[in-house]
Amino acid sequence: MSPMKLCVPGERLCSTEDCIPGTGTDLRHGYIFATLAGYVLRKNEGEELPVISVVRETEAQLLPDVGAIVTCKVTSINPRFAKVHILYVGSTPLKDRFRGTIRREDVRATEKDKVETYKSFRPGDIVLAKVISLGDVQSNYLLTTAENELGVVVAHSEAGAQMVPISWCEMQCPRTHAKEFRKVARVQPEYLQA
Amino acid sequence: MAAGFKTAEPLEYHRSFLKENCRPDGRELGEFRPTTLNISSISTADGSAMVKIGNTTVICGIKAELTTPPSDAPNKGYIVPNVDLPPLCSSRFRAGPPGEQAQAASQFIADVIESSDLINMEELCIEKAKLCWVLYCDIMCLDYDGNLLDACIIVLLAALKNAQLPEVTVNKETDLAEVDIQKKRRLKISRHPVGSSFAVFDDSIIIVDPTAEEESLSTALMTVVTDEEDRLCAVHKPGGTSLSGEKLQHCINRAITRNKEISKLVDKVIGSMKATK
Amino acid sequence: MPFDTRRIRGPEESQSPLLFLSPDKVPEASSRQGVRGNGDVRPVFARCGLVSQAKGSAYLEAGNTKIICSVYGPREIERKDETDMKTGRLVCDFRLAPFSCMKRGAWIQGSEERDLSATLLESLQPGVCLHRYPRSQIEVNVIVLENDGSILAHAVTCASMALADGGIEMYDVVLGCALGQNGNTCLVDPSHSEECGSWHEGYGENRGCVTVALLPNLNQVSGLNADGEMREDTLTDAVRTCLDGCHKLYPVVQQALTRAVKRKAPPPEK
Amino acid sequence: MMELDQSCSVLREYGSEQSLLSRPDGSSTFVQGDTSILAGVYGPAEVKISKEIYDRATVEVLIQPKMGLPSVRERAREQCVRETCEAALQLTLHPRSSLTVILQVVHDDGSLLACCLNAACMALMDAGLPMSLLFCGVTCAISREGQIITDPSAAQEKESQALLTFAIDSVERSVLMSSTSGSFSVHELQQCIAVSQKASEQIFQFYRDSVKRRYSKIQ
Numbered sequence: 001m002s003p004m005k006l007c008v009p010g011e012r013l014c015s016t017e018d019c020i021p022g023t024g025t026d027l028r029h030g031y032i033f034a035t036l037a038g039y040v041l042r043k044n045e046g047e048e049l050p051v052i053s054v055v056r057e058t059e060a061q062l063l064p065d066v067g068a069i070v071t072c073k074v075t076s077i078n079p080r081f082a083k084v085h086i087l088y089v090g091s092t093p094l095k096d097r098f099r100g101t102i103r104r105e106d107v108r109a110t111e112k113d114k115v116e117t118y119k120s121f122r123p124g125d126i127v128l129a130k131v132i133s134l135g136d137v138q139s140n141y142l143l144t145t146a147e148n149e150l151g152v153v154v155a156h157s158e159a160g161a162q163m164v165p166i167s168w169c170e171m172q173c174p175r176t177h178a179k180e181f182r183k184v185a186r187v188q189p190e191y192l193q194a
Numbered sequence: 195m196a197a198g199f200k201t202a203e204p205l206e207y208h209r210s211f212l213k214e215n216c217r218p219d220g221r222e223l224g225e226f227r228p229t230t231l232n233i234s235s236i237s238t239a240d241g242s243a244m245v246k247i248g249n250t251t252v253i254c255g256i257k258a259e260l261t262t263p264p265s266d267a268p269n270k271g272y273i274v275p276n277v278d279l280p281p282l283c284s285s286r287f288r289a290g291p292p293g294e295q296a297q298a299a300s301q302f303i304a305d306v307i308e309s310s311d312l313i314n315m316e317e318l319c320i321e322k323a324k325l326c327w328v329l330y331c332d333i334m335c336l337d338y339d340g341n342l343l344d345a346c347i348i349v350l351l352a353a354l355k356n357a358q359l360p361e362v363t364v365n366k367e368t369d370l371a372e373v374d375i376q377k378k379r380r381l382k383i384s385r386h387p388v389g390s391s392f393a394v395f396d397d398s399i400i401i402v403d404p405t406a407e408e409e410s411l412s413t414a415l416m417t418v419v420t421d422e423e424d425r426l427c428a429v430h431k432p433g434g435t436s437l438s439g440e441k442l443q444h445c446i447n448r449a450i451t452r453n454k455e456i457s458k459l460v461d462k463v464i465g466s467m468k469a470t471k
Numbered sequence: 472m473p474f475d476t477r478r479i480r481g482p483e484e485s486q487s488p489l490l491f492l493s494p495d496k497v498p499e500a501s502s503r504q505g506v507r508g509n510g511d512v513r514p515v516f517a518r519c520g521l522v523s524q525a526k527g528s529a530y531l532e533a534g535n536t537k538i539i540c541s542v543y544g545p546r547e548i549e550r551k552d553e554t555d556m557k558t559g560r561l562v563c564d565f566r567l568a569p570f571s572c573m574k575r576g577a578w579i580q581g582s583e584e585r586d587l588s589a590t591l592l593e594s595l596q597p598g599v600c601l602h603r604y605p606r607s608q609i610e611v612n613v614i615v616l617e618n619d620g621s622i623l624a625h626a627v628t629c630a631s632m633a634l635a636d637g638g639i640e641m642y643d644v645v646l647g648c649a650l651g652q653n654g655n656t657c658l659v660d661p662s663h664s665e666e667c668g669s670w671h672e673g674y675g676e677n678r679g680c681v682t683v684a685l686l687p688n689l690n691q692v693s694g695l696n697a698d699g700e701m702r703e704d705t706l707t708d709a710v711r712t713c714l715d716g717c718h719k720l721y722p723v724v725q726q727a728l729t730r731a732v733k734r735k736a737p738p739p740e741k
Numbered sequence: 742m743m744e745l746d747q748s749c750s751v752l753r754e755y756g757s758e759q760s761l762l763s764r765p766d767g768s769s770t771f772v773q774g775d776t777s778i779l780a781g782v783y784g785p786a787e788v789k790i791s792k793e794i795y796d797r798a799t800v801e802v803l804i805q806p807k808m809g810l811p812s813v814r815e816r817a818r819e820q821c822v823r824e825t826c827e828a829a830l831q832l833t834l835h836p837r838s839s840l841t842v843i844l845q846v847v848h849d850d851g852s853l854l855a856c857c858l859n860a861a862c863m864a865l866m867d868a869g870l871p872m873s874l875l876f877c878g879v880t881c882a883i884s885r886e887g888q889i890i891t892d893p894s895a896a897q898e899k900e901s902q903a904l905l906t907f908a909i910d911s912v913e914r915s916v917l918m919s920s921t922s923g924s925f926s927v928h929e930l931q932q933c934i935a936v937s938q939k940a941s942e943q944i945f946q947f948y949r950d951s952v953k954r955r956y957s958k959i960q
Contacts, residue, residue, distance in 0.1 A: 238571055283522070372491060
């Protein structure tokens with residue numbers, strides 16, 4: 001196998017007649033140009049033409065986008081919303097922290113008006129959430145946990161021990177056996193190896 | 195999800211390594227990162243050096259200027275060290291005037307220069323009460339990955355050893371200074387202070403040469419500076435959790451062996467430089 | 472002048488020893504001898520990815536000019552405004568280390584550094600795909616460790632390498648080249664003494680400096696900076712010469728970037 | 742109500758007064774010989790978003806010199822006092838809030854950092870902030886003859902070959918903070934620590950007495 005082709009930003013990769021532009025590329029005047037320094041990858045994805053993209057050591061997605069699943073840490077709560085720091089987009093860690101907000105009405109899908117934020121999250125909790133909007137000038141990213149798979153994945157009890165989920169809305173401290181309320185995520189099997 | 199654990203619960207992540215007497219980067223608790231030294235790379239400076247401890251990189255350039263001696267010590271000169279942590283070296287620093295850490299580091303370096311008698315300040319005087327040298331030792335961090343103070347002391351020492359001052363005479367008739375840049379002399383560096391930094395984890399575990407992440411997770415930091423006669427020039431522990439006398443002694447012993455290692459490195463690099471000239 | 476309370480202070484005043492040189496011993500601005508022709512750029516040494524803490528970084532050495540650059544971000548903008556919602560923001564900080572020039576510089580950013588920051592920003596901006604980074608900012612920090620002329624031109628090249636090394640999407644790399652015009656001779660990639668030399672002889676006709684920033688694949692000029700007084704035809708010639716100089720840098724930049732990519736990760740599975 | 746302790750021979754005369762200012766949440770003065778510090782503590786109060794820490798309080802220490810603006814030296818001292826306070830306070834009880842300690846130098850006649858620490862500790866106690874331990878500052882000077890002088894005056898400091906300041910905790914009598922200048926041997930360091938630990942007993946007893954006297958009046 002010949003070594004993979006490398007490119008730098010600005011390099012012309014091919015014509016649009018040969019490939020479909022993928023990540024790390026830009027379309028101009030019927031040609032596909034690289035926008036990243038990396039390896040040139042052609043992949044056939046069942047379409048007529050292969051997809052051409054430029055890949056680097058980490059995934060290209062750097063910013064939380066609408067629809068992305070993010071892992072975040074709760075920093076503060078009040079009756080109307082919880083503030084979080086976004087740590088991960090998908091499985092890519094972010095180098096810098098982005099702030100997000102989970103509003104009361106976005107905590108769960110049912111009985112939205114009965115949600116109490118302090119019975120759903122506590123500062124320090126690790127939460128899985130989905131981006132619903134990039135927010136406006138004043139606000140941060142808006143996130144939701146209104147799905148079964150979303151919500152608290154790691155939480156510590158008042159005694160400081162890591163708690164075990166016992167239902168979708170409760171977690172228990174293994175040391176004191178005290179129960180605390182949380183909006184618990186039904187953890188998908190692929191995350192269980194942690 | 196090992197990476198996930200690291201970001202979400204960094205302290206637990208580090209503890210899990212310390213339990214096994216090792217660290218996330220594969221070092222033992224008492225192991226320093228590889229230290230390298232480069233000198234004379236900046237030709238616009240009168241003396242310069244660059245030190246790398248692991249990823250941490252600092253550069254020091256010395257500029258010598260002429261001024262009048264301080265009024266309370268007319269037969270001495272000045273050394274003005276300043277440490278800068280520009281936003282280039284880490285995302286934790288912002289542009290603008292130096293923050294607390296940079297200021298505390300500058301003061302610490304100034305204290306070490308004074309405490310260790312690194313250089314005889316009278317050597318910097320050209321004519322009593324009239325003319326003397328001021329050595330501006332500007333230290334910049336280019337990559338901040340912890341243990342700034344150790345790196346700063348080494349880089350300062352090496353840059354001072356590398357520095358050459360032009361010959362200055364005061365013209366008797368005009369009463370003005372005359373500089374001859376063809377004739378240069380080196381400074382006499384009488385002492386070899388070397389620092390060793392330690393971080394305390396969970397009030398009991400001591401590690402040497404902490405990285406930036408280890409520094410931020412630790413409960414206390416300490417820097418011990420010794421000279422070549424094994425005397426202490428500074429025991430700097432700005433606070434944090436307490437340390438028993440026994441642990442302190444352990445740190446001092448480690449600092450003494452570190453001094454030998456670094457002195458050897460500095461002498462070797464300075465020596466090789468002189469040999470090639 | 473209010474003194475700086477955040478730094479260790481030295482004496483109130485001090486002078487560079489260079490001011491006291493006997494007049495006959497002042498080193499003269501020498502013309503280029505043998506080794507480098509007037510139209511030659513200095514050999515450039517470039518490396519990417521030296522600053523471990525940064526998203527991307529680059530170090531560039533051309534003759535004695537030494538520049539380091541790091542890139543952070545995209546990170547959250549602290550004070551957002553309406554335009555930030557659609558495109559990202561590029562921020563540049565250009566600093567000269569206090570020991571980088573013949574005369575010691577101050578720690579506090581001077582007007583020259585602020586001007587250079589602004590020019591650098593304008594030269595880089597057209598090359599970066601900012602629309603891919605809404606609500607966030609990308610920070611470019613440049614420090615000149617040693618100034619031996621043509622710092623703006625090399626800073627542009629160095630910064631664009633750091634951006635590419637950081638995986639920031641760009642339409643093209645940006646390359647910089649400078650030229651010093653002195654009467655009928657023009658010197659490409661002038662050193663510090665060549666830059667100053669032309670001014671030592673006093674103000675004259677057809678004398679000045681030009682810096683050009685080029686997007687080589689798009690063949691577009693993103694930055695053009697000229698000072699001094701130059702005739703129209705000399706200026707167009709000068710810009711053309713600079714463009715050639717930029718193209719000469721391209722292989723060096725390309726090689727440094729691909730090397731950094733290879734070092735960071737092996738090629739992915741097909 | 743100035744309380745003086747004249748029985749002490751090692752330390753200079755020292756005294757303290759608490760709750761003398763009405764605006765701060767806690768205040769104190771601490772006098773050692775001619776060195777005198779006035780301390781005020783504000784908090785727990787609201788914190789700037791940029792300085793907010795989600796699981797504990799943010800501590801700030803400001804030292805105002807007697808004359809002029811604070812310089813780099815004050816900044817280094819502030820760091821020492823701040824990190825010592827952080828070790829003593831139970832900060833996790835006040836997440837996302839700020840604690841500010843302001844130390845005004847009234848007069849400096851040596852052992853300034855030690856006096857700052859003592860004043861800060863008294864003021865924190867006065868503010869009623871939960872602490873897991875108390876701390877006190879002791880300065881030792883090693884004279885050119887090798888003699889150890891505790892709590893030196895400015896003149897004695899100038900004559901000394903080394904100057905060591907420690908913060909000692911009240912539970913284990915171990916070293917919380919150490920700041921030194923001048924060079925000294927390992928043996929001298931150990932001696933100074935031992936002397937400081939001994940001197941700290943007196944100061945802690947003084948803390949205890951002054952608190953006892955104060956609260957016995959309230960009953």
